[in-house]
Amino acid sequence: MKMKNDQLKGLLQEFRRITPRAEFSRESRTLIIARKPNISTIQPHTVSVTWAQRLRTGAFNTIRIGSFVAVATAIILISFYATRELSPLLLPGLNTQRITAEAQMLNSAMNIELNNLGYFNTSSQESTNALEQLSQKQLNHLNDTIIKSEVKELNQAVASSTPTSSTDLNSLIQELSK
Amino acid sequence: MNYLLHYKKIWLLVPVFIYMSIALTMPQAHAQQTTVTSQLTHIKDQVQQLFELQDSTTIPEQQKELQEFRLRQQILTNIITAAKQQVADARSRLQDATLPQDNNETWKNIRDTILAGFDRANEYYGYAYDRVNHDSSVTTALLKNVARDIEQEKTTVIDPLIKQAHTIVAALTVQNMLQIGDDRLEKIRLDVQKIYEQKLTKSKALQNLFDTASSTLGQAHRADQNAQEIILHSYTPQPNASDTQYIDDLYTNTASSTASTTPQDTTQESRLSFIEKLLQKNITDAITGIKSVYDTFLEMSSNVKNYLK
Numbered sequence: 001m002k003m004k005n006d007q008l009k010g011l012l013q014e015f016r017r018i019t020p021r022a023e024f025s026r027e028s029r030t031l032i033i034a035r036k037p038n039i040s041t042i043q044p045h046t047v048s049v050t051w052a053q054r055l056r057t058g059a060f061n062t063i064r065i066g067s068f069v070a071v072a073t074a075i076i077l078i079s080f081y082a083t084r085e086l087s088p089l090l091l092p093g094l095n096t097q098r099i100t101a102e103a104q105m106l107n108s109a110m111n112i113e114l115n116n117l118g119y120f121n122t123s124s125q126e127s128t129n130a131l132e133q134l135s136q137k138q139l140n141h142l143n144d145t146i147i148k149s150e151v152k153e154l155n156q157a158v159a160s161s162t163p164t165s166s167t168d169l170n171s172l173i174q175e176l177s178k
Numbered sequence: 179m180n181y182l183l184h185y186k187k188i189w190l191l192v193p194v195f196i197y198m199s200i201a202l203t204m205p206q207a208h209a210q211q212t213t214v215t216s217q218l219t220h221i222k223d224q225v226q227q228l229f230e231l232q233d234s235t236t237i238p239e240q241q242k243e244l245q246e247f248r249l250r251q252q253i254l255t256n257i258i259t260a261a262k263q264q265v266a267d268a269r270s271r272l273q274d275a276t277l278p279q280d281n282n283e284t285w286k287n288i289r290d291t292i293l294a295g296f297d298r299a300n301e302y303y304g305y306a307y308d309r310v311n312h313d314s315s316v317t318t319a320l321l322k323n324v325a326r327d328i329e330q331e332k333t334t335v336i337d338p339l340i341k342q343a344h345t346i347v348a349a350l351t352v353q354n355m356l357q358i359g360d361d362r363l364e365k366i367r368l369d370v371q372k373i374y375e376q377k378l379t380k381s382k383a384l385q386n387l388f389d390t391a392s393s394t395l396g397q398a399h400r401a402d403q404n405a406q407e408i409i410l411h412s413y414t415p416q417p418n419a420s421d422t423q424y425i426d427d428l429y430t431n432t433a434s435s436t437a438s439t440t441p442q443d444t445t446q447e448s449r450l451s452f453i454e455k456l457l458q459k460n461i462t463d464a465i466t467g468i469k470s471v472y473d474t475f476l477e478m479s480s481n482v483k484n485y486l487k
Contacts, residue, residue: 091372093365094479102197102362103472106355109200110465112207113348116271117341119458168218169264170333173257175225176250177325 118167193361196354207271214267217260224253243318250321254310257325261332262303268343269296275347284410288346291415295339302331338450342413345457349405352464356402359395359471366391366475373486384478384485391474398467405460412453425449428456 020028228249231242272292277285309324310316370388373379411417411424429452 091369091482093362093367093369094475094482096476096479099362099472099475099479102358103476105197105201105204106358106468106472109204109351109355110468112204113344113351114462114465116207116344117348117458117461119462169221169257169260170329170337172218172221172225172253173325173329173332175228176254176257177322177329 193357196357200351200354200358203274214260214263217256217263221253221256221260224249224256228253247318247321250318251310251316254321254325254328255307258303258307258310258328261328261336262300264340265296265299265303265336268340269293271347272343275350278350278353278406281410284414287415288409288413292339292343292346292413295335296343299336299339302336341454345405345454345461346409346413348461349402349409349457352402352461352468353406355468356395356399356464359398359468362475363392363395363471366478373482379485381485384482387474387478391471391478394467394474395471398464398471401460401464401467405457405464408453408457408460425453432456 228246231237231246231249234242237245272289275289277289306324306328310321313320366388370384373384407424408428411421414421417425429449432452
């Protein structure tokens with residue numbers, strides 16, 4: 001049946017009159033006001049954020065890169081110092097500790113020979129001191145305390161002993177024959 | 179094949195044995211030196227006492243004579259003991275020395291002759307000791323005569339023997355030291371080779387240092403070999419024609435090059451002192467050479483980091 005214009009007007013006017021119940025609108029209003037606000041709108045310092053939460057966020061990449069750089073630097077530094085300290089292994093012949101120990105042992109042995117022979121050679125004595133001074137600088141690295149103390153004792157004793165005990169003895173015999 | 183490798187490894191131990199033989203005999207040699215040295219100090223003190231006694235005016239004459247006599251007896255006894263110790267030290271060093279394989283018979287001959295000389299020296303000192311102590315007719319005058327006699331025998335016969343013994347031991351010990359230097363040079367050679375093969379350095383400094391050390395060590399070897407040759411030709415108790423010729427050649431060669439070391443006259447005594455001076459020069463040259471080589475080694479090893487740039 002065709003709607004008459006009058007009937008349509010009447011329907012539309014009735015639709016305009018639809019409103020919520022006063023009670024319903026009051027309840028809804030209270031609910032809306034009481035609802036908790038969204039977290040992202042609040043300042044960050046009032047909330048504690050754990051590392052785990054941070055990693056789960058976009059900061060993960062920065063930490064990844066940072067730790068990679070740190071480890072790489074550590075490896076470079078370690079290998080740098082390691083090769084400096086490990087050079088005894090890489091260059092066994094040029095081991096300063098061993099060369100110094102050999103030099104000191106040879107020096108003492110040579111002093112004993114020179115003393116027994118009674119050679120008054122001042123130039124060889126000077127070079128003795130040069131070698132001792134040079135090897136003295138390396139002594140800080142020597143761990144072998146036995147070599148150190150024995151060689152030191154020998155050097156001191158040899159320096160204080162008379163080079164030609166034979167000549168001394170002969171001059172004393174001369175005193176006795178007068 | 180495995181056996182060969184094993185054999186090779188044993189040879190690597192040879193330098194270790196040489197090193198140890200030098201290092202282990204050192205304290206013993208040092209102890210010998212201090213025994214005589216401490217005896218000498220004591221004797222010097224006693225001689226000082228004797229002088230003070232002779233100069234003293236407070237002691238009566240007769241007492242003075244007696245005290246002087248007793249003191250002289252003591253001093254002379256101590257002198258004989260010290261002189262015997264000198265012989266004993268030289269003897270043990272010579273006996274312990276390992277003689278070279280080359281010309282081994284000549285070396286043995288030389289050594290045995292000197293040892294026989296030491297036996298006679300001990301007999302002499304024993305006789306002198308008895309004269310000083312057990313003879314009932316000992317007087318101050320007798321003590322003075324004994325002292326004069328000891329001085330004569332010691333300076334003309336016994337001391338030259340002792341000098342010969344120490345010279346032989348020095349020349350042979352220096353040879354062992356040179357061996358240690360050779361081994362260290364070889365190890366360093368491998369390091370230097372490694373450095374240059376891997377192009378770890380552009381500068382020639384390290385190579386130059388190595389070459390210097392190598393040539394100095396070679397010179398030291400030659401000096402020690404010279405000393406040993408001179409010993410063989412001049413210490414031998416029965417020199418033959420070639421020995422005499424060798425000494426004459428040495429004399430003329432050195433006379434033409436250095437006028438200062440060769441005496442103008444050709445007496446036996448001056449010839450002997452010429453030989454001794456030549457031996458002294460060669461042995462000290464070898465020793466100085468070794469010291470210089472190790473100076474270079476130390477410089478190379480402490481500066482190697484700088485060269486690796």
